[in-house]
Amino acid sequence: xxxxxxxxxxxxxxTAKAIAAKDSEFIKNLAIKQAEAGADYIDVCAxxxxxxxxxxxxxLIDIVQDATDxxxxxxxxxxYTCIESMKYCNKPGLxxxxxxxxxxxxxxxxxxxxxxxxxxxxxxxxxxxxxxxKDRLDVFTDLMAKCKEYNIDPSRMHIDPLIEMLxxxxxxxxxxxxxxxxxxxxxxxxxxTGAVSNISFNLPARRIANQAFAVLAMSAGMDSFILDPLNxxxxxxxxxxxxxxxxxxxxxxxxxxxxxxxxxx
Amino acid sequence: xxxxxDVKVLVETGKSKKxxxxxxxxxxxGDKAQDILDAMIASMGVVGDKFSTGEIFVPEMLIAAKxxxxxxxxxxxxxxxxxxxxxxxxxxxxxxxxxxxxxxxLVIMMLESSGFDMVDxxxxxxxxxxxxAVKENDNVVLVACSGLLTTTMPAxxxxxxxxxxxxxxxxxxxxxxxxxxxxxxxxxxxxxxPDAGSSAAKAKELIGA
Numbered sequence: 001x002x003x004x005x006x007x008x009x010x011x012x013x014x015t016a017k018a019i020a021a022k023d024s025e026f027i028k029n030l031a032i033k034q035a036e037a038g039a040d041y042i043d044v045c046a047x048x049x050x051x052x053x054x055x056x057x058x059x060l061i062d063i064v065q066d067a068t069d070x071x072x073x074x075x076x077x078x079x080y081t082c083i084e085s086m087k088y089c090n091k092p093g094l095x096x097x098x099x100x101x102x103x104x105x106x107x108x109x110x111x112x113x114x115x116x117x118x119x120x121x122x123x124x125x126x127x128x129x130x131x132x133x134k135d136r137l138d139v140f141t142d143l144m145a146k147c148k149e150y151n152i153d154p155s156r157m158h159i160d161p162l163i164e165m166l167x168x169x170x171x172x173x174x175x176x177x178x179x180x181x182x183x184x185x186x187x188x189x190x191x192x193t194g195a196v197s198n199i200s201f202n203l204p205a206r207r208i209a210n211q212a213f214a215v216l217a218m219s220a221g222m223d224s225f226i227l228d229p230l231n232x233x234x235x236x237x238x239x240x241x242x243x244x245x246x247x248x249x250x251x252x253x254x255x256x257x258x259x260x261x262x263x264x265x
Numbered sequence: 266x267x268x269x270x271d272v273k274v275l276v277e278t279g280k281s282k283k284x285x286x287x288x289x290x291x292x293x294x295g296d297k298a299q300d301i302l303d304a305m306i307a308s309m310g311v312v313g314d315k316f317s318t319g320e321i322f323v324p325e326m327l328i329a330a331k332x333x334x335x336x337x338x339x340x341x342x343x344x345x346x347x348x349x350x351x352x353x354x355x356x357x358x359x360x361x362x363x364x365x366x367x368x369x370x371l372v373i374m375m376l377e378s379s380g381f382d383m384v385d386x387x388x389x390x391x392x393x394x395x396x397x398a399v400k401e402n403d404n405v406v407l408v409a410c411s412g413l414l415t416t417t418m419p420a421x422x423x424x425x426x427x428x429x430x431x432x433x434x435x436x437x438x439x440x441x442x443x444x445x446x447x448x449x450x451x452x453x454x455x456x457x458x459p460d461a462g463s464s465a466a467k468a469k470e471l472i473g474a
Contacts, residue, residue, distance in 0.1 A: 252279075255325060
């Protein structure tokens with residue numbers, strides 16, 4: 001189970017405010033808190049205008065690295081921003097993200113091929129977000145051909161099957177879980193990731209919907225989660241589900257996380 | 266920290282993959298097999314106490330016992346044939362009509378860890394079978410009967426009384442969710458323990474170890 005802490009993201013209003021005000025204490029605190037909560041990666045996404053994106057990324061990454069040893073997920077829709085941001089990192093982290101849009105995947109894979117960096121890949125292409133499981137899996141097939149071409153082992157990949165809001169879906173999450181299952185069947189060592197909170201857009205009591213999704217997605221094979229690790233209910237649910245799935249010998253991970261206060265209020 | 270202390274910490278924290286090597290290191294450093302075993306038994310005592318006070322959970326107790334058994338495997342060839350370190354044989358089973366074995370297995374594990382040679386009769390054990398086991402096995406010093414259901418409490422009574430009638434000198438210890446000290450006294454058992462964690466201490470007390 002891999003936890004990618006999502007809180008240092010300019011798309012979140014309080015973080016955006018801190019970035020605008022150059023409030024390094026606020027950012028540092030988010031880094032430390034997420035590290036303490038058990039994040040395996042700390043996602044850093046500036047979400048600012050293009051002309052200041054790189055300098056903002058550097059400023060954020062420096063603060064996070066001063067505060068904690070947790071590796072960084074360099075997060076930008078712009079693949080070149082990710083590539084440049086990698087240079088600010090003092091250890092390999094997570095490249096977030098590539099997709100089959102344009103030449104993104106070639107540009108990124110060239111850079112990360114012979115490194116220890118892992119990589120998030122979204123299953124969309126020049127045709128947008130595929131509507132059916134089959135179409136998404138076709139994109140996945142093309143993506144894995146690229147991995148092979150650049151000699152990137154599947155275990156370094158975190159496939160994001162694209163989690164969309166539940167409230168407009170006709171079949172709940174059946175389509176996305178079908179995609180997850182098939183991905184894991186084809187490549188057991190690959191990671192499947194996703195932004196858990198996408199599921200609950202436009203619904204009340206989002207936290208509950210997010211947890212229900214996490215449990216079912218995990219049961220389908222999702223093992224990497226982009227979320228707020230300070231949400232103890234969600235973290236508890238993930239550890240409990242992992243144990244239920246028989247992936248936690250003697251429930252030691254669950255008990256350990258409980259002892260560390262990861263999911264105890 | 267001495268090698269024996271290392272072993273103790275590894276047992277208490279259930280590091281089953283590392284215990285064997287640590288036991289070997291202790292032997293290589295000149296520690297006696299018996300002393301290492303005693304140290305591990307003491308560690309399991311600590312684990313049992315922590316479980317009884319609610320400080321640790323069942324899996325942590327299981328994993329500690331697993332770690333200890335890895336350590337014991339290293340000592341076995343050295344201590345083979347030397348029965349002086351055994352507290353004696355204990356016969357254990359869940360009484361007639363009761364199919365629960367999780368609690369029983371935990372107790373077996375704890376008693377084994379504290380130095381008893383355990384004979385497990387399994388679940389749904391008729392009273393006579395306890396008596397037969399006492400007669401068939403060598404050096405039996407204790408019989409342990411568990412009953413997890415209120416409906417099998419009469420069977421617990423029958424088991425204790427049958428054993429006592431056949432072997433008046435034999436010590437009998439009882440336990441299980443619905444069982445209390447009062448009930449144990451009432452049916453003529455020699456001892457009672459509220460949980461697996463405290464069962465080992467009580468068993469040793471009963472045989473005067």
